[in-house]
Amino acid sequence: MMRALRWRNFAIACIGLPLTLTLAQCGRAPAPSALAANAQVTSGDSFEDRFPAPQFRDRFPSSGESLAQRQLADFAPKRTAASEPAPYRVASLGPQIPYQRPTAKEDLTTLVSMKTSAFPYFGNNPASDSPFLNISKGDRRGHRSYSGRVYWQDETYNDSRVLLHVPEHFDVRRPGVIVVFFHGNGATLERDVRDRQLVPQQISESGVNAVLLAPQLAVDAADSSAGKFWQPGGFKRFMDESASHLARLYGDPNSAKAFANMPIIIVGYSGGFLPTAWSLDVGGIPDRVRGVFLLDAVYGELDKFASWMEHHRNGFFVASYTHYTARRTRELMGMLREKGVGVSEDMGAPLKPGGAVFVETGEGITHRDYVTQAWTRNPVKEVLVKMAATPAMRIAASGPSANR
Numbered sequence: 437m438m439r440a441l442r443w444r445n446f447a448i449a450c451i452g453l454p455l456t457l458t459l460a461q462c463g464r465a466p467a468p469s470a471l472a473a474n475a476q477v478t479s480g481d482s483f484e485d486r487f488p489a490p491q492f493r494d495r496f497p498s499s500g501e502s503l504a505q506r507q508l509a510d511f512a513p514k515r516t517a518a519s520e521p522a523p524y525r526v527a528s529l530g531p532q533i534p535y536q537r538p539t540a541k542e543d544l545t546t547l548v549s550m551k552t553s554a555f556p557y558f559g560n561n562p563a564s565d566s567p568f569l570n571i572s573k574g575d576r577r578g579h580r581s582y583s584g585r586v587y588w589q590d591e592t593y594n595d596s597r598v599l600l601h602v603p604e605h606f607d608v609r610r611p612g613v614i615v616v617f618f619h620g621n622g623a624t625l626e627r628d629v630r631d632r633q634l635v636p637q638q639i640s641e642s643g644v645n646a647v648l649l650a651p652q653l654a655v656d657a658a659d660s661s662a663g664k665f666w667q668p669g670g671f672k673r674f675m676d677e678s679a680s681h682l683a684r685l686y687g688d689p690n691s692a693k694a695f696a697n698m699p700i701i702i703v704g705y706s707g708g709f710l711p712t713a714w715s716l717d718v719g720g721i722p723d724r725v726r727g728v729f730l731l732d733a734v735y736g737e738l739d740k741f742a743s744w745m746e747h748h749r750n751g752f753f754v755a756s757y758t759h760y761t762a763r764r765t766r767e768l769m770g771m772l773r774e775k776g777v778g779v780s781e782d783m784g785a786p787l788k789p790g791g792a793v794f795v796e797t798g799e800g801i802t803h804r805d806y807v808t809q810a811w812t813r814n815p816v817k818e819v820l821v822k823m824a825a826t827p828a829m830r831i832a833a834s835g836p837s838a839n840r
Contacts, residue, residue: 543640544602547625548681552674553651554663554711555593562666562714569593581659592657598678599625600685601636601648608691612645613699613726613831614675614682615820616715620706620733621658625650633705633807638817644824646701647686649678653711660707660735662714671719675700699831700724701823703816705731705807713737716744723748726831729819730755732797732806734765742771749790754819756783756795756810760803769794783811786826 561568561579571578571586578588587593606612619629629635629650639648651674654661664670676696683692702725704712709730716722717740728744734755745753753772757765769779769792778791787793795811802809812818823831 543604543636544600544685545630545636546600546685547597548600549596550598550651550674550677550681551596552664552670552677553596553598554653554661554665555595556589557593557661557663557666559664559667561661568661568663579659579661581657581661583658585658587654587657587659592655592659593661593663595652595655597625597652598681599629599636599648599650599652600678600681601639601650602682602686603640603647605640605643606645606647606686608686608688608694610645611831612647613701614678614695615639615646615648615701615703615816616675617648617650617816618702618704618708618711619650619653620708621654621660622656623653624656625652634814635703635807635816638808638814639820641814642817642820642824644820646820647682647695649674649682653708660710662711665711665714665719668718669720671715672721675721675724697724699726701727701729701820703729703731704733706733706803707735709733709735709737713740716740725751727752727823728754729816730757731810731815732756732758732761732803734761734768736764738764738768738771741768742775742777745772745777745790745792746775752787752789752823753777753792754787754794755792756797756806756815758797758801758803758806762796765794765796787822788826 557568559568560566561570569577569579569589571580576588576590578586579593580586617629617635619625619633623629635650636648639646653659653663664674679692679696680689682695683689686695700721702712702715712728712730712733714737716725716728717737719725722744725744725748728741728751730741734741734757741753745751755765755768772779772792778788780791780793781795783793783795785793797806797811801811807816808814
């Protein structure tokens with residue numbers, strides 16, 4: 437009798453065993469590795485997918501495509517192949533370590549299409565308070581310049597690209613500056629700013645912790661129009677958009693915040709005086725601009741330059757000039773003196789916050805070559821070196837060991 441009772445209890449226990457195991461399995465938490473793997477699958481595209489690298493070709497379209505078609509082809513997003521590894525992990529339950537940017541082996545230079553660049557522009561010309569595109573011929577719209585020549589929107593005012601340059605020695609963790617270069621008339625970013633005027637090269641050779649932004653203005657035309665930089669807040673919108681592009685080129689997406697707050701130096705050459713002046717006057721971030729350098733560019737808008745210097749005594753102003761701009765430059769010097777701004781005509785003196793330096797260049801110096809040969813060779817480089825070497829103006833360290 438007792439033996440029969442034991443076998444009966446044993447059978448009941450065996451019947452309940454599968455249910456007990458099932459309940460225990462349902463209550464068990466999944467392994468962290470399983471969550472991490474699942475998070476990686478569902479977390480979305482990688483940084484490279486969301487911000488694809490632009491692909492360059494020749495700037496001019498082929499005979500079978502328009503400029504707009506070429507731009508769309510150049511900047512269309514390209515998906516990363518499934519077989520390619522992601523540039524970094526997009527989800528993890530493990531400990532996080534600080535981002536370490538790989539050591540750069542060379543300067544980084546690229547062209548990026550930006551919505552906030554100078555063109556296309558469909559607003560008004562503030563000089564006349566009338567539409568900028570004031571000429572039409574069928575479906576084409578254009579702008580009649582001050583010289584009377586008509587430039588068409590689809591040829592001259594339709595390039596939204598910006599030249600970006602990050603030197604190999606640049607370190608976002610150290611004090612740095614963003615140099616914004618406004619080119620003159622008759623220029624393109626590749627042929628002139630990059631290859632002939634050597635602006636990226638000058639910034640790299642200065643050793644200063646600086647990066648470059650150079651928006652395309654009117655394409656290869658005798659026109660100084662400022663486009664979107666005429667608009668209130670236009671310069672701020674441009675700088676805000678550029679932060680993510682600079683971060684991507686630098687290689688650390690987390691550096692966008694640093695670029696968004698970095699001080700700015702504006703360099704205006706020749707016809708670049710117009711976007712420079714309007715960026716200072718209505719750009720929306722005049723306090724973030726810590727220096728202005730004009731290269732044979734004082735053609736007008738003197739009140740805007742003088743006003744910025746009067747109200748921003750922590751910045752510097754440098755203007756070098758030839759006989760082409762001598763009269764207006766001397767007029768600006770007088771305006772600054774009347775406002776109590778210290779004016780020097782000695783380029784050998786240190787740059788002083790709140791001061792202005794003017795240097796005249798003599799015969800034999802041509803306006804066309806002025807970005808590479810003014811009072812000295814490679815003047816953009818020289819001004820950056822002088823800025824970094826002056827203790828009161830050291831807003832960007834010069835050389836890899838400057839902050840050590």
